[in-house]
Amino acid sequence: MAVKKFVVGCFDDEGPLFDAVKKVRKSGYKLHDVYTPFPIHGLDKAMGLRDTSLHTAGFLYAIFGTTSMLSFMTWVFTADFPLNVGGKPHFALPAWIPITFEFTVLCSCVGMVITFMYLCQLAPFVKKHHFHLRATDDKFVMVIELTSKTNESEVSSFLTGLGATEVNVQNAETGWWLGRYDKEQKLFVEGQSETVSA
Amino acid sequence: MAIKEVFAIPARYRTWSLALMGVGILSVIIGFFLYGTGEHPARFWATMLQNSVFFLLVTNAAMFFLCATTLAMGGWQLTFGRVTEAISVAVIPLGIIAFIVLICLVTVDPHIYHWLHPHGDKILEGKSAFLNKGFYITWTLLTIGLWIVLGYKMRQLSRETDNAPLGDPEAGRRYIFKNTVWAAIFIVWFALTVMSVTPWFWLMSIDAHWYSTMYSWYTFASTFVSGMSLITLFVVFLKNQGYLEYANEEHIHDLGKFMFAFSIFWTYLWFAQYMLIWYANIPEETVYFKSRVTSKNHSGPYTGLYWLMFCINFLAPILILMRRGSKRNYTTVTFMAILIIFGHWLDFYQMIHASLFPDHVTLNLFDFGVAAGFVGLIMYAVANALTKAPLVPKNHPFIKESIIHHT
Numbered sequence: 001m002a003v004k005k006f007v008v009g010c011f012d013d014e015g016p017l018f019d020a021v022k023k024v025r026k027s028g029y030k031l032h033d034v035y036t037p038f039p040i041h042g043l044d045k046a047m048g049l050r051d052t053s054l055h056t057a058g059f060l061y062a063i064f065g066t067t068s069m070l071s072f073m074t075w076v077f078t079a080d081f082p083l084n085v086g087g088k089p090h091f092a093l094p095a096w097i098p099i100t101f102e103f104t105v106l107c108s109c110v111g112m113v114i115t116f117m118y119l120c121q122l123a124p125f126v127k128k129h130h131f132h133l134r135a136t137d138d139k140f141v142m143v144i145e146l147t148s149k150t151n152e153s154e155v156s157s158f159l160t161g162l163g164a165t166e167v168n169v170q171n172a173e174t175g176w177w178l179g180r181y182d183k184e185q186k187l188f189v190e191g192q193s194e195t196v197s198a
Numbered sequence: 199m200a201i202k203e204v205f206a207i208p209a210r211y212r213t214w215s216l217a218l219m220g221v222g223i224l225s226v227i228i229g230f231f232l233y234g235t236g237e238h239p240a241r242f243w244a245t246m247l248q249n250s251v252f253f254l255l256v257t258n259a260a261m262f263f264l265c266a267t268t269l270a271m272g273g274w275q276l277t278f279g280r281v282t283e284a285i286s287v288a289v290i291p292l293g294i295i296a297f298i299v300l301i302c303l304v305t306v307d308p309h310i311y312h313w314l315h316p317h318g319d320k321i322l323e324g325k326s327a328f329l330n331k332g333f334y335i336t337w338t339l340l341t342i343g344l345w346i347v348l349g350y351k352m353r354q355l356s357r358e359t360d361n362a363p364l365g366d367p368e369a370g371r372r373y374i375f376k377n378t379v380w381a382a383i384f385i386v387w388f389a390l391t392v393m394s395v396t397p398w399f400w401l402m403s404i405d406a407h408w409y410s411t412m413y414s415w416y417t418f419a420s421t422f423v424s425g426m427s428l429i430t431l432f433v434v435f436l437k438n439q440g441y442l443e444y445a446n447e448e449h450i451h452d453l454g455k456f457m458f459a460f461s462i463f464w465t466y467l468w469f470a471q472y473m474l475i476w477y478a479n480i481p482e483e484t485v486y487f488k489s490r491v492t493s494k495n496h497s498g499p500y501t502g503l504y505w506l507m508f509c510i511n512f513l514a515p516i517l518i519l520m521r522r523g524s525k526r527n528y529t530t531v532t533f534m535a536i537l538i539i540f541g542h543w544l545d546f547y548q549m550i551h552a553s554l555f556p557d558h559v560t561l562n563l564f565d566f567g568v569a570a571g572f573v574g575l576i577m578y579a580v581a582n583a584l585t586k587a588p589l590v591p592k593n594h595p596f597i598k599e600s601i602i603h604h605t
Binding site for chain 2: 042055059086087088094095097
């Protein structure tokens with residue numbers, strides 16, 4: 001992955017966020033992401049994110065679970081190890097439905113959790129850059145990527161104008177990496193880069 | 199925003215409902231002289247029982263939905279709450295019809311309930327403390343009567359705020375509390391009727407020797423999912439007519455979720471009932487499925503119908519309504535609602551007719567004609583009720599929550 005330059009703006013409330021997102025998109029700045037302490041209804045729509053494909057993945061995992069479990073049990077009870085259970089036919093479909101159902105649900109949810117972790121770039125031992133630690137607590141953090149066409153002081157003052165209480169510029173790795181946080185990298189942004197306060 | 203508050207029945211709608219009712223009355227008359235006075239009056243009465251009970255339970259499910267959401271402090275349903283209330287008004291005419299039919303079944307005795315003559319039958323004599331004419335009539339009267347009375351009370355509570363806004367939050371709290379109390383009373387009575395005793399009487403006692411502990415839940419699930427479909431149909435209809443401006447695809451989405459979830463709930467109960475009987479393999483229990491499903495070298499006359507019903511009620515909803523987009527699309531939702539109501543009507547058909555006429559399927563135009571009559575009656579009664587009150591309960595404390603609702 002690549003290290004890129006970002007302008008980070010912190011908001012105290014979710015209220016001005018919708019307006020800010022709308023204006024950032026209208027102005028043509030490249031909105032990297034918005035980090036919030038809790039899910040905000042409608043923000044995804046405001047940011048123009050497409051619907052997640054997580055449920056499609058879940059459906060595929062579920063289909064996999066159904067077919068694999070049904071075919072496995074069919075093989076076991078009709079070909080590999082046929083048993084006479086209470087005079088039932090070897091292909092005892094009704095008796096297999098609960099197991100098939102459970103396995104379908106198991107595949108679907110475990111698969112979806114793993115997919116979700118992957119999409120969010122979360123995993124054990126994997127690190128990812130935090131733009132602002134208080135995004136997990138009480139700050140609403142909007143991150144705008146700087147391109148060759150955008151000027152950082154211009155974006156900074158733009159964000160301040162939108163109501164950001166704290167604006168700073170960060171050079172950050174966009175992807176995730178295995179290992180540790182750089183010893184030189186301070187998680188708190190003070191001192192690392194310039195801070196423009198409102 | 200100026201909204202259209204009062205529903206006016208479109209002329210074509212009224213014509214259609216009257217025409218369907220006419221078809222229904224004609225079918226009942228023809229059916230009565232064709233079957234009701236012949237050798238097997240059960241053919242006539244079985245269809246009357248199926249249709250009157252099915253459509254009564256479907257419309258009553260609307261009141262159950264209203265009370266359940268009230269108890270759960272739900273707010274999202276309020277934009278179309280008046281539609282739910284209007285559907286529950288249809289319980290009154292349908293209840294009267296069903297009551298007449300059910301009383302005829304035990305007084306005229308067209309050989310639907312053989313527990314009416316328990317003498318010499320050890321099992322039926324043992325059950326006679328429960329299955330007897332007196333208890334049947336009393337319970338039927340109480341069931342339908344209390345549905346009507348409690349439903350009326352719930353509707354009155356909802357109307358109360360229309361012209362008298364609740365002054366302060368304290369008054370709002372008192373109003374909500376009063377609602378929950380009456381909703382709770384309805385739910386308790388609903389649990390004692392649809393979810394337990396009433397289907398035993400009206401439907402399960404056709405096979406008086408047989409019993410299933412799942413039966414009432416199964417009946418409830420069947421009618422509740424149809425009831426949700428009916429609500430959806432009316433909401434979509436009113437949206438298309440330009441009413442219910444505050445109800446939008448978010449509300450349709452949640453109604454679609456109910457249709458989806460309760461189709462699966464119905465399948466779960468269907469399977470729980472079927473699998474236990476299949477697994478235990480006790481003759482007096484499996485007899486119920488003899489005419490309905492296939493076994494190794496035997497396929498009953500109702501097998502095709504039974505699996506068709508299963509596909510309509512399970513496979514179609516799970517595959518079609520699974521996607522978010524299809525639950526928000528008015529066309530898909532309407533199509534599925536009609537399909538689900540038809541599927542559960544077929545379900546009721548096999549529940550009653552496969553027990554009475556296990557040798558051959560007798561489904562014909564007469565059954566559809568009677569069903570059309572009930573559909574027309576529901577259309578007429580609901581539309582009439584819709585004109586009686588504003589479509590939006592504008593002073594309800596939760597109305598804003600419903601307007602801004604999104605999923």
